[in-house]
Amino acid sequence: MTPSRRATLQWMMSAAMLPLARWSPPAMAAESGAAPPFDIVADWPDTLPEPPPAKGYGRDPDLTKPVAPWPLTLSKAQRTTVDLLGDLILPADERSPGAGTLGVGAFVDEWISAPYPIQRADRAQVLGGLIWLDAQSRAMHGAAFDAITPAQRVELLDALTAAAPAAKMTAPVAFMDTLRYLFVLGFYSLPEGKADMGFIGDQPTPGDYPGPTPEALAHFAEVVDRLGLRES
Amino acid sequence: MTSGALDPAAAAADVIIVGSGAAGGMAAYSLTKAGLRCLMLEAGRDYDPQAEVNMFAPESDAPLRGAATPDKPFGYFDATVGGGWQVDGEPYTMQEGTDFRWYRSRMLGGRTNHWGRHVPRWGPYDFKPFSRDGLGVDWPIGYDDVAPFYDRVERMIGVNGGRIELENHPDSPAGCLMPPPKPRVTEMLIKAAAESLGIPVRPAHTAVLTRDMPDDVAPRSACFNATPCTRGCTIGAMFQTTTSFLPMAKATGRLTIVTDAMVSRVVMGAAGRAAGVEYVDRKTGVRHQAKARAVVLAAGTCETTRLLLNSGDGERPGGLANSSGQVGRNLTDSTGASFRAYVPALADRPRYNEDGIGGQHMYIPFWLYQQQKRGELDFARGYHFELGGRFGIPPAAALPRVWGPALKKAVRSASGATIGMTLRGEMIPNKDSYCEIDPAVKDRFGIPVLRFAFRWSQNELNQVAHGQRTAHAVFKRMNAVILDPALPPEKIITAGGEIIHELGTARMGADPRSSVVDSYGQTWDVGNLVLMDGAIFASGAHKNPTLTILALALRASERLAERFKSGAFA
Numbered sequence: 001m002t003p004s005r006r007a008t009l010q011w012m013m014s015a016a017m018l019p020l021a022r023w024s025p026p027a028m029a030a031e032s033g034a035a036p037p038f039d040i041v042a043d044w045p046d047t048l049p050e051p052p053p054a055k056g057y058g059r060d061p062d063l064t065k066p067v068a069p070w071p072l073t074l075s076k077a078q079r080t081t082v083d084l085l086g087d088l089i090l091p092a093d094e095r096s097p098g099a100g101t102l103g104v105g106a107f108v109d110e111w112i113s114a115p116y117p118i119q120r121a122d123r124a125q126v127l128g129g130l131i132w133l134d135a136q137s138r139a140m141h142g143a144a145f146d147a148i149t150p151a152q153r154v155e156l157l158d159a160l161t162a163a164a165p166a167a168k169m170t171a172p173v174a175f176m177d178t179l180r181y182l183f184v185l186g187f188y189s190l191p192e193g194k195a196d197m198g199f200i201g202d203q204p205t206p207g208d209y210p211g212p213t214p215e216a217l218a219h220f221a222e223v224v225d226r227l228g229l230r231e232s
Numbered sequence: 233m234t235s236g237a238l239d240p241a242a243a244a245a246d247v248i249i250v251g252s253g254a255a256g257g258m259a260a261y262s263l264t265k266a267g268l269r270c271l272m273l274e275a276g277r278d279y280d281p282q283a284e285v286n287m288f289a290p291e292s293d294a295p296l297r298g299a300a301t302p303d304k305p306f307g308y309f310d311a312t313v314g315g316g317w318q319v320d321g322e323p324y325t326m327q328e329g330t331d332f333r334w335y336r337s338r339m340l341g342g343r344t345n346h347w348g349r350h351v352p353r354w355g356p357y358d359f360k361p362f363s364r365d366g367l368g369v370d371w372p373i374g375y376d377d378v379a380p381f382y383d384r385v386e387r388m389i390g391v392n393g394g395r396i397e398l399e400n401h402p403d404s405p406a407g408c409l410m411p412p413p414k415p416r417v418t419e420m421l422i423k424a425a426a427e428s429l430g431i432p433v434r435p436a437h438t439a440v441l442t443r444d445m446p447d448d449v450a451p452r453s454a455c456f457n458a459t460p461c462t463r464g465c466t467i468g469a470m471f472q473t474t475t476s477f478l479p480m481a482k483a484t485g486r487l488t489i490v491t492d493a494m495v496s497r498v499v500m501g502a503a504g505r506a507a508g509v510e511y512v513d514r515k516t517g518v519r520h521q522a523k524a525r526a527v528v529l530a531a532g533t534c535e536t537t538r539l540l541l542n543s544g545d546g547e548r549p550g551g552l553a554n555s556s557g558q559v560g561r562n563l564t565d566s567t568g569a570s571f572r573a574y575v576p577a578l579a580d581r582p583r584y585n586e587d588g589i590g591g592q593h594m595y596i597p598f599w600l601y602q603q604q605k606r607g608e609l610d611f612a613r614g615y616h617f618e619l620g621g622r623f624g625i626p627p628a629a630a631l632p633r634v635w636g637p638a639l640k641k642a643v644r645s646a647s648g649a650t651i652g653m654t655l656r657g658e659m660i661p662n663k664d665s666y667c668e669i670d671p672a673v674k675d676r677f678g679i680p681v682l683r684f685a686f687r688w689s690q691n692e693l694n695q696v697a698h699g700q701r702t703a704h705a706v707f708k709r710m711n712a713v714i715l716d717p718a719l720p721p722e723k724i725i726t727a728g729g730e731i732i733h734e735l736g737t738a739r740m741g742a743d744p745r746s747s748v749v750d751s752y753g754q755t756w757d758v759g760n761l762v763l764m765d766g767a768i769f770a771s772g773a774h775k776n777p778t779l780t781i782l783a784l785a786l787r788a789s790e791r792l793a794e795r796f797k798s799g800a801f802a
Contacts, residue, residue: 056303057295059320060277060313063286063463068295089635096640107297116301161633173633180635181628184643188625189297191290196640197647198583199623202290204456205585208442209593211414213584220417223577227710229424 032164041168042135045128054115072106073113073123078130081145082108082179088157089183096196099187107186108179122178129175136172245271245488246796248509248524250495250539253342254778255530255764255785257473258385260481262789263528268796269486271522273493273511275531276314276338279345281474285311285464305335311345311464311472314338321676325683332684333729334534340491341474342532343732344778346462349439349470349591350618351391351779353382355400357601358773364605365612367660367691371770372742373751375402381783383408389471389782390452392442392589394435399601400614401434410442412593413457416586418621418651419594421578425709426596431702433619436595439471439778449483450476461590470590493520496679498527498543498552498761506761512677525801526760526792530785533766534563534667537737538682540748541669551669553738553755558748562736563665563684564772567615567657567692568726571703573712574630578649586622586648594619596653598774611695614774615657617703623648629715650715653706655699658774661736662689665728686728696721733777738767753788760801764788 054070061067074082086100086108096102112123133156137145141152160176162169187193194202212220224230246268249259256272263270286309291298294308301308305316315338324334337343356375361368383405392410395403412435415423423433440461445452445468452468452475461470468475481487492514499521501507508523529536540559543552551559598614626646634642659665670683700721707714716724741747744756747770753763764785766777773780795801 056301057308059303059316061303061308063284063309066286066289066294066308090640091636093637093640111296114296114301116303118301119296157635161635163633176635177628177633180633180639181631184628184631184639185297185299185625188643189290189292191292197623197625197644199647200583200585201587201623202288202458203585204458205587206454206456208411209413209457209588210585212417212420213582215582216417216584219582220420223421223581224424227425227577229421229428229709 032166034162034164034166036166036168037159037162038136038140040139041166042132042139044171045131045135048124048127048131051113051115051120051123054113056115068110068114070113070115072109074109077146078127079105079109081130081133084146085179086183088153089180090187096192099183102187102190102192104183104186104190108182111182111186122182125175125178126182129172129179132172132175245269245522245524246801247271247526247528247792248273248522249528249530250509251275251342251529251531251535251765252340252473252478252489253337253344253530253532253765254473254781255766256342256528257344257477257481258782258785259528259530259764259789260487261477262786263793264481264484264486266790266793266796267486268793270481270488271524272487272489273495273509273522274340274342274489274491275494275514275535276340276342276491278491279313279340279474281311281341281345281464281472282466284313285466287459287463287466306346306462309460309463311462312337312339312343322681323673323675324681325670325673327683327685330684330686331727332686333727334682334684334734335729335732336532336535340489341472341478344472345464345474347472347778348776349461350595350776351386351437351439352597352616352775353402353404353437354378354773354775354780355402357400358771358775361613361771367612368771369739369741369746371751372740372747377751378780378783378787381787382779385779385782385786388786389439389476390441390443390445391437391439391779393437396434396597398432398434398597398599401597409437412436412438413442413589415593416588416622417581418578418586418648419592419619421575421710422619422621422651422653422706423594426706429705429709430599431596431706432599433594433596436592436618437779438589438591440589440591441469442589447480450479452476455589457585457589458587459590494677494679495531495539496542496677498529498539499523500543500545500552500758504758506758512679514677517677526762526796528762528764528792529767530764533734533737534682536763536765536767537667538669540738542680553748553757553761555757556745556748558739558746560667560737561663562661562739563667563686563728563734564659564661564736565686565728566731566733566772566774566776567655567659567688567696568731569655569696569699569721569724571653571655571700571707572627572629572715573651573707574626574646574715575649575651575707575710575712577710578651579645581648583623583648592619609698611691611698612660613658613691613695615655615695615699616774617699618654618656619652620654621648621651626650627715651707651712653703655696655703656731656733656774656776657692657695657699658772659692660689661771662687667737684728688722688725688728693721693725696725700724733766733772735766735769735772735777738763739770740768741770752791753784754791762788762792
């Protein structure tokens with residue numbers, strides 16, 4: 001069984017029981033025969049620095065005082081880039097702030113610094129991706145990602161979210177898939193993110209479960225109609 | 233290495249109960265009510281849900297937003313402590329080619345602190361599988377023998393549910409069940425789509441209170457429709473022995489509980505009777521012996537089996553109570569597979585509170601008994617689907633590869649638009665699935681460990697393939713986008729043990745030559761040694777086993793108490 005399948009199963013088992021979806025690895029970016037989006041595509045870094053030794057929280061942590069005991073490992077510059085990316089990937093709008101501004105970069109750092117297998121795999125993708133992003137930015141514009149213009153960043157992010165990436169872009173696109181979903185998980189599990197989704201729950205409701213509201217039932221009746229399903 | 237020290241609390245015990253989960257909790261409750269003095273030995277640590285469960289904290293308070301890790305396989309706040317798929321210093325091994333997982337909670341209350349809570353009754357076919365299809369073996373008892381105990385257990389532990397009215401899915405008599413919660417929109421849609429294809433959807437039976445359950449010692453409150461049940465429940469709405477049977481049994485003054493007591497073997501006395509057990513204090517490593525007039529093993533299917541196999545001697549080289557050679561054989565787990573889809577028709581649907589009683593409110597019971605009887609299916613036995621789909625963070629697979637305002641819009645739109653159907657099915661025992669003692673490996677207490685061998689047969693693979701076709705047909709009926717990769721059944725079926733429904737390794741029967749215990753869990757070989765957990769199951773059914781474990785443990789406990797009364801152990 002491959003690690004990604006294990007993780008998916010775990011997601012499914014947990015998802016059946018918890019109100020919020022669990023993290024599951026995004027599907028790998030499928031390579032297409034498309035031409036690369038840029039004249040020069042930077043190489044994916046061969047090697048990454050080893051993470052410092054760290055311990056997990058163990059099998060019996062104090063659940064009333066949750067602590068992540070491992071040290072954060074992003075450098076100041078990396079964290080700045082991650083925060084910048086957070087505000088681009090999930091930008092501020094009338095419903096909620098940007099993910100970087102909200103501090104979700106700290107969650108990304110906590111995640112990729114954790115000493116567990118899934119997180120270690122994500123660490124390689126995220127750190128490799130940050131190195132690649134700066135290299136690509138320098139190759140195209142002579143400056144790191146932090147220092148290029150907003151329009152130049154847009155061009156890079158569009159290339160990193162291509163539906164059908166070119167051969168040399170599969171690893172960078174997979175990096176962005178992982179980073180984007182880490183921002184989604186980190187952002188929408190916060191009170192601000194739940195409010196953004198319009199999530200209603202996490203509040204004791206004594207008595208019989210009220211069930212769907214009249215508005216939700218009306219919508220359901222419409223759906224059943226549209227699908228040609230007789231309501232039973 | 234044996235201190236021989238006798239725990240003073242144990243000196244007066246009538247019965248030693250090994251394990252404090254569903255079976256051990258029921259035994260302690262029933263036997264102490266009957267006036268017997270019990271000593272309960274629990275391998276895990278003491279555990280107090282009131283002090284330790286962090287019921288209301290948002291996942292964002294936890295490391296990694298509460299995500300599952302090898303340390304906490306069901307998420308940070310999950311109730312399981314001290315264990316999981318691995319327990320430090322207590323390994324298990326596997327035959328080459330086997331992928332088996334053994335979930336162990338090392339805590340008072342065992343695996344009732346985290347469990348599925350889905351408690352369907354087994355039906356007449358489930359106790360007589362061999363008579364129906366010639367595979368496996370029949371139980372020595374039938375549905376009618378167990379039904380009165382189902383009635384009582386449902387009232388004792390608190391079960392909500394509605395009527396099912398389907399073949400081999402017996403309904404409970406009036407007064408047994410609390411009312412079920414209303415379905416959610418996702419469940420209503422699955423019902424509409426499935427029933428248009430002739431597939432029934434029914435209210436699930438769930439061990440969560442929807443009415444208060446007053447009690448002088450352990451009062452329990454109706455569910456307030458919030459917080460994940462698997463964290464444990466401080467208001468007692470979910471059944472777990474730590475908020476019900478154990479405090480109730482303790483209040484009789486006849487139950488002594490020793491935690492961190494890892495039982496290593498059953499100690500035999502004169503005349504082929506069990507004299508007690510030897511256990512290791514997990515904190516000090518010191519060995520103790522405890523004596524009693526009868527011994528109940530309720531350590532969990534595989535741990536109970538390990539104990540029997542490790543309790544052999546010169547007279548019993550194959551382990552204790554194993555003259556049949558069946559101890560460790562016939563190991564089964566439920567089959568499992570999960571299917572997911574994104575339903576465009578549910579995108580941007582109106583928000584409301586979908587927490588409900590935690591898990592599913594509706595499920596799909598097996599519905600193809602007639603087709604199966606006519607030989608129209610390529611697998612024996614049944615499966616069911618547990619239903620999911622709630623507001624929350626959409627899975628990555630349901631989100632387009634976009635960034636910026638488009639991603640925020642996509643998340644809002646897809647929240648609540650993903651549904652899941654989770655298959656649980658019956659496995660037929662096969663000769664390649666068993667556990668035995670590893671001749672070379674011991675745990676940190678010096679106790680030989682279990683080695684597993686496990687294999688799904690074509691029967692289970694065909695069943696899962698059928699489930700995959702069925703789930704996808706339901707998804708297509710609602711014009712949903714299937715999120716599962718197209719994989720053959722051997723790639724989507726769970727690993728053995730992964731559903732945590734291990735059963736059958738000391739099965740009951742009518743014949744001592746082919747079974748380990750009688751229908752009351754009493755071992756054929758040792759008259760005062762009674763098994764009460766899933767080890768005694770003669771088959772697995774596709775239905776979650778805990779209700780049946782509780783019913784059989786109640787039946788076995790009352791039989792044991794009668795035998796005490798009639799002087800069998802004088």
